[in-house]
């Protein structure tokens with residue numbers, strides 16, 4: 001138990017030959033039993049991987065051996081097994097797809113530490129906190145009083161800022177996302193569009209919940225790997241904010257409907273997930289094309 005680690009990392013840095021790194025990286029990871037998903041682009045790297053404690057230590061050294069990544073920040077979680085089934089290393093235009101190529105990282109919001117954010121809440125400071133993640137992520141967990149835009153994907157962020165958030169240009173704003181990467185450009189886009197006092201949560205939710213569980217984070221944290229969700233709080237009233245789609249019980253767990261044509265994300269407790277054969281509806285249960293892997 002607890003013999004595995006899950007790493008989350010990113011860095012915006014100019015890379016000369018990302019396509020060469022991609023090939024080398026995949027070979028190295030396969031040889032060293034690292035699994036997960038890593039994206040490289042001219043603008044940097046974005047990855048989440050899992051492996052045994054030793055293999056992850058080796059991976060960290062390997063990545064840091066590249067000059068560009070020598071100071072990269074790894075956010076680390078304990079796990080009982082691999083959090084991924086396969087290893088993917090891909091070349092991309094952006095390390096997070098948001099149609100924000102024109103936005104400059106240097107314009108990003110000021111970094112606010114978990115300690116400072118905690119202080120904002122404790123002092124009841126007048127600030128607006130905005131979730132830069134998708135609707136299904138904030139459905140199972142969010143910061144207290146956060147605005148949770150109903151985005152299908154990060155490409156909708158520009159529209160959210162231009163339409164829904166424009167009234168807050170003179171307010172103190174804090175943006176947050178899972179590990180901080182989306183906020184780099186999300187906050188920069190706001191600054192570039194006239195928002196006067198923008199902060200981005202440094203290291204994201206991951207960094208905050210590790211330091212201050214049972215405070216201002218409510219519910220679970222959505223993760224894009226086999227764990228599906230991380231539940232950081234132990235106080236009963238802060239554990240779950242979502243309800244099972246089938247029975248209404250509080251839970252943070254979700255499934256992708258196993259009908260491949262549907263694939264809808266629904267919050268479901270473990271019992272109902274099994275009872276409904278990992279499907280959202282009777283119709284989907286009858287589908288001949290269903291996902292084979294269970295979780």
Ligand SMILES: [Zn+2]
Nearest residue numbers: 244247269272
């Ligand atoms: Zn249920």
Ligand SMILES: [Zn+2]
Nearest residue numbers: 257262280284
């Ligand atoms: Zn379905």
